Amino acid sequence: MNGWVHRIRDSDLYWSFTRSKLVVVSAAITLLFFIGAFGAPLVAPHNPFDLASLELTDALKPPVWIDGGDAAFLLGTDDQGRDVLSTILYGSRISLVVGFLSVLFALVLGVGLGLVAGYAGGMVDALIMRLADVQLSFPAILIALLIDGITRSVIGQDRHSDIAVFVLIVSIGLSYWVHYARTVRGSVLVERTKEYVLAARVIGLPGPLIALRHVLPNVMGPVLVIATINLALAVITEATLSFLGVGVPPTEPSLGTLIRIGNNFLFSGEWWITLFPSAALAVLVLSVNLLGDWLRDALNPKLR
Amino acid sequence: MSEAAPLLEANGLKCHFDVSAPLLNRLLEHQPRQVVRAVDGVSFRIDKGTTFGLVGESGCGKSTLARLVVGLYRPNAGAIRFEGVDLAAGTARTGSKSPQARMQMIFQNPYASLNPRWRVADIIAEPLRFRNLVHGRAAVSARVAELLRQVGLSPADAQRYPHEFSGGQRQRISIARALAGEPDFLVCDEPTSALDVSVQAQILNLMKDLQRRLGLTYLFISHNLAVVYHVSDTVGVMYLGRLVEWADTESLFRRPQHPYTRMLLDAIPDLAMTGRPRTPVAGEVPSPLDPPPGCAFHPRCPFANARCRSEVPQDTKLPGGAVACHAVAEGRLPAWKEYGA
Amino acid sequence: MDPLLQVRHLRVEFPSRRGALTAVDDVSFGIAPGEILGMVGESGAGKSMTGAAIIGLLEPPGRISGGEILLEGRRIDDLPQGELRKIRGRKIGAIFQDPLTSLNPLYRIGDQLTETILTHLEMSPVAARARAVRLLEEVGIPAASERLDHYPHQFSGGMRQRVVIALALAAEPRLIIADEPTTALDVSIQAQIIGLLKRLGHQHGTAVLLITHDMGVIAETSDRVAVMYAGRIVEIGPVADIIKRPRHPYTVGLMGAIPDMSRKVERLVQIEGAMPRLDAIPSGCAFHPRCPRAIARCRAERPELLAAGSSHAACWLAGEVVHV
Numbered sequence: 001m002n003g004w005v006h007r008i009r010d011s012d013l014y015w016s017f018t019r020s021k022l023v024v025v026s027a028a029i030t031l032l033f034f035i036g037a038f039g040a041p042l043v044a045p046h047n048p049f050d051l052a053s054l055e056l057t058d059a060l061k062p063p064v065w066i067d068g069g070d071a072a073f074l075l076g077t078d079d080q081g082r083d084v085l086s087t088i089l090y091g092s093r094i095s096l097v098v099g100f101l102s103v104l105f106a107l108v109l110g111v112g113l114g115l116v117a118g119y120a121g122g123m124v125d126a127l128i129m130r131l132a133d134v135q136l137s138f139p140a141i142l143i144a145l146l147i148d149g150i151t152r153s154v155i156g157q158d159r160h161s162d163i164a165v166f167v168l169i170v171s172i173g174l175s176y177w178v179h180y181a182r183t184v185r186g187s188v189l190v191e192r193t194k195e196y197v198l199a200a201r202v203i204g205l206p207g208p209l210i211a212l213r214h215v216l217p218n219v220m221g222p223v224l225v226i227a228t229i230n231l232a233l234a235v236i237t238e239a240t241l242s243f244l245g246v247g248v249p250p251t252e253p254s255l256g257t258l259i260r261i262g263n264n265f266l267f268s269g270e271w272w273i274t275l276f277p278s279a280a281l282a283v284l285v286l287s288v289n290l291l292g293d294w295l296r297d298a299l300n301p302k303l304r
Numbered sequence: 305m306s307e308a309a310p311l312l313e314a315n316g317l318k319c320h321f322d323v324s325a326p327l328l329n330r331l332l333e334h335q336p337r338q339v340v341r342a343v344d345g346v347s348f349r350i351d352k353g354t355t356f357g358l359v360g361e362s363g364c365g366k367s368t369l370a371r372l373v374v375g376l377y378r379p380n381a382g383a384i385r386f387e388g389v390d391l392a393a394g395t396a397r398t399g400s401k402s403p404q405a406r407m408q409m410i411f412q413n414p415y416a417s418l419n420p421r422w423r424v425a426d427i428i429a430e431p432l433r434f435r436n437l438v439h440g441r442a443a444v445s446a447r448v449a450e451l452l453r454q455v456g457l458s459p460a461d462a463q464r465y466p467h468e469f470s471g472g473q474r475q476r477i478s479i480a481r482a483l484a485g486e487p488d489f490l491v492c493d494e495p496t497s498a499l500d501v502s503v504q505a506q507i508l509n510l511m512k513d514l515q516r517r518l519g520l521t522y523l524f525i526s527h528n529l530a531v532v533y534h535v536s537d538t539v540g541v542m543y544l545g546r547l548v549e550w551a552d553t554e555s556l557f558r559r560p561q562h563p564y565t566r567m568l569l570d571a572i573p574d575l576a577m578t579g580r581p582r583t584p585v586a587g588e589v590p591s592p593l594d595p596p597p598g599c600a601f602h603p604r605c606p607f608a609n610a611r612c613r614s615e616v617p618q619d620t621k622l623p624g625g626a627v628a629c630h631a632v633a634e635g636r637l638p639a640w641k642e643y644g645a
Numbered sequence: 646m647d648p649l650l651q652v653r654h655l656r657v658e659f660p661s662r663r664g665a666l667t668a669v670d671d672v673s674f675g676i677a678p679g680e681i682l683g684m685v686g687e688s689g690a691g692k693s694m695t696g697a698a699i700i701g702l703l704e705p706p707g708r709i710s711g712g713e714i715l716l717e718g719r720r721i722d723d724l725p726q727g728e729l730r731k732i733r734g735r736k737i738g739a740i741f742q743d744p745l746t747s748l749n750p751l752y753r754i755g756d757q758l759t760e761t762i763l764t765h766l767e768m769s770p771v772a773a774r775a776r777a778v779r780l781l782e783e784v785g786i787p788a789a790s791e792r793l794d795h796y797p798h799q800f801s802g803g804m805r806q807r808v809v810i811a812l813a814l815a816a817e818p819r820l821i822i823a824d825e826p827t828t829a830l831d832v833s834i835q836a837q838i839i840g841l842l843k844r845l846g847h848q849h850g851t852a853v854l855l856i857t858h859d860m861g862v863i864a865e866t867s868d869r870v871a872v873m874y875a876g877r878i879v880e881i882g883p884v885a886d887i888i889k890r891p892r893h894p895y896t897v898g899l900m901g902a903i904p905d906m907s908r909k910v911e912r913l914v915q916i917e918g919a920m921p922r923l924d925a926i927p928s929g930c931a932f933h934p935r936c937p938r939a940i941a942r943c944r945a946e947r948p949e950l951l952a953a954g955s956s957h958a959a960c961w962l963a964g965e966v967v968h969v
Binding site: 198200205214 | 412416
């Protein structure tokens with residue numbers, strides 16, 4: 001165990017990490033978000049999803065440092081009486097869960113298809129790449145909207161609310177797999193001609209085994225970087241969909257939902273409902289993006 | 305040249321690559337099909353326990369031939385027999401005693417021939433595990449340690465990653481991996497070309513030791529004539545996909561027959577500084593896409609005649625080898641001042 | 646005769662997070678006008694770095710951290726970039742290993758040649774073009790005036806290297822630094838290029854610093870040779886002496902490791918171990934851990950280049966007769 005810790009401390013990755021204050025701060029912020037979001041039941045002062053605990057009399061209270069504010073609701077409340085701070089925390093959880101799982105889905109799908117396309121070549125490759133090309137001509141939001149809409153009409157509104165999160169994950173995931181597939185395919189094409197792959201073929205290993213055991217570990221590098229940047233994109237996409245009203249159900253608001261709700265009240269002066277969730281979203285996405293940038297540079301051997 | 309059956313025999317091997325432009329481009333731009341005749345009718349034999357050295361310059365097809373022998377490419381024509389068994393017959397490479405299983409390969413680039421994400425132990429153990437040569441974790445570790453010792457590394461190196469080793473050490477690991485499959489026959493594709501001179505000496509000595517101890521047979525490919533001279537019992541010279549001459553090492557180097565072989569030997573830098581007179585080298589290797597008709601060497605050959613320009617020379621058998629040259633067949637090749645004399 | 650190039654106690658360092666790594670450590674040598682000096686060594690010995698330092702093309706963060714480089718008596722290592730650029734090309738030409746990347750694929754050969762000529766020499770574009778044609782003929786490219794309008798990809802590897810040589814000669818430099826000029830070429834082409842370099846050197850009186858790992862190439866071309874190991878020159882002298890009667894144990898081992906086509910040996914001479922990495926250079930003589938004749942003094946004191954016969958070897962035992 002000790003040796004392992006030392007290896008990390010000595011590694012180039014750790015060194016480049018500690019060199020940049022910006023990256024360390026970004027990592028800290030992201031970590032904070034995680035703790036806040038997943039520890040929400042412990043950390044948040046209220047539970048905004050518990051409809052029974054909401055009091056309409058608490059509605060539209062401003063943040064605590066403004067006249068009329070209440071110490072129980074640090075950042076104010078929305079039109080339903082939900083504590084903005086708590087909703088940000090709980091909502092972040094949904095955003096992060098949806099973000100993560102959709103990235104995971106896109107990753108598995110994209111890497112898998114890219115690996116098959118790159119290693120098998122020929123017709124299979126051509127087919128998968130044409131599929132990717134077709135999909136790229138549609139904007140991601142549009143695809144997510146399409147899938148979401150189709151599911152709603154097929155399953156029905158009520159059943160849809162139950163599985164809304166899963167539909168969201170699948171639709172966002174389906175709109176982002178292409179990037180992974182193309183990158184992986186490119187790397188696989190390069191690795192396939194390398195001599196360690198030839199050596200495995202000489203030993204007698206069958207193609208799929210070689211692709212999985214030998215080639216895959218060597219093409220995952222850029223995938224990690226894409227995934228972190230993709231996470232930010234996925235969170236924003238979810239927020240956009242929720243903002244448009246086709247994301248999570250309104251009883252379990254995510255950051256996007258909050259922003260939408262707050263939008264209606266902007267001009268009547270209750271600015272805090274939109275501002276704080278937007279700021280939270282921006283900070284989260286920025287931190288994850290900076291981490292992704294750092295990772296890309298740190299993993300690039302030419303810059304070391 | 306023993307009368308016993310050779311370990312490996314190749315007859316009329318051909319391997320062509322279609323490098324034509326895509327169909328649409330060809331139709332629209334009226335481009336012809338383009339084929340690279342990487343290997344164009346090669347026959348040779350290798351006896352057990354010997355080293356067959358294959359030399360040639362870029363584009364001669366020696367690497368393609370290596371990959372043909374070991375099964376990475378399929379020949380378009382011709383046959384390869386390993387201990388009399390035609391390799392094209394059995395399709396699968398399964399079974400620990402199938403011909404393909406007894407052949408292994410060592411590659412040129414020590415930095416690309418080991419999977420950078422795998423530990424050395426797993427790299428070497430892969431043939432063991434795949435072919436079930438050894439059973440059980442402990443037995444596998446023991447065999448890996450033994451192989452590492454055989455190639456001059458320490459068993460503790462098994463837990464490290466390839467990037468922690470130098471080029472020469474990585475070639476040793478490649479050799480250990482090849483030996484793990486318990487081969488009888490090793491195809492070595494420029495195994496020392498990427499190494500420094502002193503490291504090359506270590507690896508060549510190691511390979512010779514292993515050959516003696518384990519009774520291995522080598523097909524050794526290199527562009528470096530001095531290295532081939534040092535390791536080989538028999539040497540073949542390739543030019544644009546054809547084997548233009550082959551003979552036992554001393555005969556080929558002291559009394560080369562083919563004009564190309566003579567040109568190659570003349571071109572080698574004179575390390576002994578004998579100040580010997582040299583025939584100036586003419587021209588360059590033509591593109592394999594558009595080889596000259598007849599004998600591929602005729603544009604650069606001082607002895608070319610009309611027949612050379614139109615007819616592909618067949619093998620002329622000599623004691624201990626063969627040459628594919630009209631001038632030799634017609635007896636009009638002058639004697640050559642013996643190299644090193 | 647005053648040396649054309651004089652390198653004194655040159656030191657090239659690379660800052661790294663493990664401290665400064667010394668790639669070239671106190672290297673001194675000179676090249677006379679018209680002389681071909683071979684610089685031979687294995688990978689990591691520092692020979693390419695030396696060449697790069699002389700011509701001012703060291704890649705940052707590498708830098709010259711000590712010593713001086715004098716060309717025709719003038720220091721060139723401390724010149725500002727603008728001055729250095731004038732010297733580069735006009736006084737010093739360069740030939741690198743890979744002919745494919747040495748030429749700009751988007752420009753015609755003629756344009757690249759005339760651009761170099763016009764940058765350094767005063768003449769009209771017409772005269773420059775005529776000079777370019779003459780250069781191509783000199784390096785042995787047939788149909789030079791037509792080939793002037795071709796692009797690099799229309800030349801074969803050997804022809805491209807000839808064009809690179811023509812480019813290096815374009816402004817009539819006094820010194821050419823050739824870094825592994827024949828390594829990427831076939832042996833038959835290599836012979837042609839070696840012959841060309843020798844002939845041109847003698848005809849134009851151009852000195853050449855020929856950097857290579859191939860002793861055979863050195864034997865064919867060079868007047869003197871410097872053997873490098875771990876950033877230091879371990880032996881320097883006339884080429885016949887060094888090859889036939891090497892004094893330094895490393896050179897002895899190196900010559901023994903090269904397969905000899907005049908007689909078959911069972912085993913090649915083997916130097917155990919490998920060249921030390923830059924961050925682990927041994928104390929005293931850098932070769933001592935691998936040297937079969939090391940004594941206590943070798944571990945403690947770094948040897949200077951001592952006279953041994955008509956050459957110099959950095960070995961405390963250099964004075965003693967060494968077998969071949």
